[in-house]
Amino acid sequence: MNILAVSINHRTAPVELRESLHLNNDEIKSLIHLAKEELFSEGLIISTCNRTELYGIPKNDKLDVLDIQNFIFKYKDNSDVKPENFQTFASAEAIIHLFKLISGIDSLLIGDNQIYHQVKESFQTSEEMQFAGVLMKRIFDAATKTGKRAISETEISEGAVTVSYAAVQLVEKIFSSISKKTALIIGAGESGELAAKHLKDRGIGRLVITNRTPDRAEKIARELDSETISFNSFKEKLHEFDIILSATSADSLILTKDDIKNSMKRRNNTSMVLMDIAVPRDIDPSAKDIDYVFYHDIDSLNIIVEQNLSKRKIEIPRVEKIINEEINTFISWYNSLEVAPTIKDLRDYFETIRAEEVGKNKNRFSSEDQEKLDIITKRIINKILHQPTVELKKINELGTSPEETAVKVSVLRDIFGINNNNKENNH
């Protein structure tokens, strides 16, 4: 199988190098355009915050992975990136890598199913740019199926593996219906925004954001269809919130134990969840001593994250089993591309010889024997070809590698001169 792949990822290069080769959507399209001209008949380009990868069927048999790396450097010049910062794959290894990637087991966060959607989007871009031929489309289908099976048949994507998502998971262990709850996000930085998005995704009833700089809070509120509250006055309304998530960069405490105590009194001791994911912490940790107050900081949330990551790691062998099954199915299909035409060509070749010889000699037989001659010679040819046909079909069934299949098929064709014969016929 003539497919090559190169990958710069979190295993091979630090973030600054990965960043330098990151491609946005427009850049991917422009690179596909160039790759079609210079390198590949069909292919795929994936670029996320943790990796940039190129897959392709070379136009030229002499093309190797170094040519692909140089091609990337030509487009995204960075002298710090060295060839050793790339992982390279050829043939079935490239497909296996793609299947591992889409299943999430090659991700920095094992089981991260965001990669599944990112790979699918990359497939779509390839198709839109007519960069996906028969082989690539089949690879897309097989990869998508593998990713889907990994997510649905294993627990590789189960549980929260980020602090902000762990916070949401914890909230769901306290409240039964998050859609009836009100949440306050203090701090509209990256962590606050991510937590706000998670809460919104889980269907939080009312989401309010506060930030020292109101513009930033308003921007996120607009994006998430939520509300804002002034940073100077939010403490007065603390009792309205069932969930308070704080993620500011303040140097000192924003909420004291007394603030929480007072708000608990005003809400008749209805449960309140405090998630402090700021470092240094924003909420007085002694607030956890108050009844019905569930206080958690980044360390306690990290316990959940670590547990879930360990569980996901245990699932890797199950995902690898799925990958093996899908790879075998794909390779069988690929081998059949070589084997089926060969069987047909072989049979055509023998039939031609038989028909010619019968044609030349049939006048030596009586008219009633000519029909028998036809039947007998056909039977002889069938018997001769039975074993080679069975052996060729076995190549598919036994999961032989595409390279081995290509060699066997090529030897057979050479022995009988099928290629030459076809070429002569074409001429």
Added chain:
Amino acid sequence: MNSTITIINILLPVLYVCTFGIYAYDFWKGEKKFTNSKRVFLFITLLLHVVYLLSRTVSFNHPPITNVFEIFTILAFSISFSYFILELVTDIRGTGPFIIIISIIFQIISSLFIKESPVVKDILRSNLLGLHVFGALIGYSGITVSAVYGFLYLTLYKDIKLNKFGLIFNRLPNLEVLETLSYYSAVIGFILLTFAIIIGIIWLPRAFPKYSFADPKLIGTFSVWILYGIGILSKTFGKWRGKKVVLFSIAGFVIAILSTMFTNFLSSSFHSFY
């Protein structure tokens, strides 16, 4: 008929242990392998238990309430039956092991020691009394299940507070659900206890014309009934919630057990039948 009763008497503890095993396996492993089959298993166990109770009633010509071990088998049935109904209504299937284990204890004791009393008092052949006892036992099962959920609530509450994210955290439903389950079980228990008390009030003057309102059984039963009444009303119409409600439920359960033991085994009451 008697041989059928003997066979089912041996089978019942085995079936309860098997049902518990399936529920416990799913809980421990966190898998959903037996999500539906465990419910079917519990249903079959309960069905066989119904057949057993009916067989005893028909065969011995009295409801199975004539000795403590007959009462125990009804308790085993009603506790698991209460759980089964709760599981059907709420579709929360992860808490079975904590309830079914109580049935196992009652059923094993019952199966080991149960025998037909040679002489059955005429009073115990009353169908009205049978109805009263069934109502009371299902009522007590309700408050037992409520106390178990209350206990699970407190365990999970403590685990979350102390950042212990182990098996309890991962497998149990959330705190609000546990609180709701505890509350609904208590309500069902309270309704059935009320039913049992009403039947008892109707039956009592007929069976014991000289009964006294100062009888320890009556005082104990009414105390438990009033206690649960206060708890349920406070939760429904007042501001009681969370830990306070479940603690009240657990306290109510402990008082109910102590009261039953005291009035049935230690004090002198019209209610001491065995």
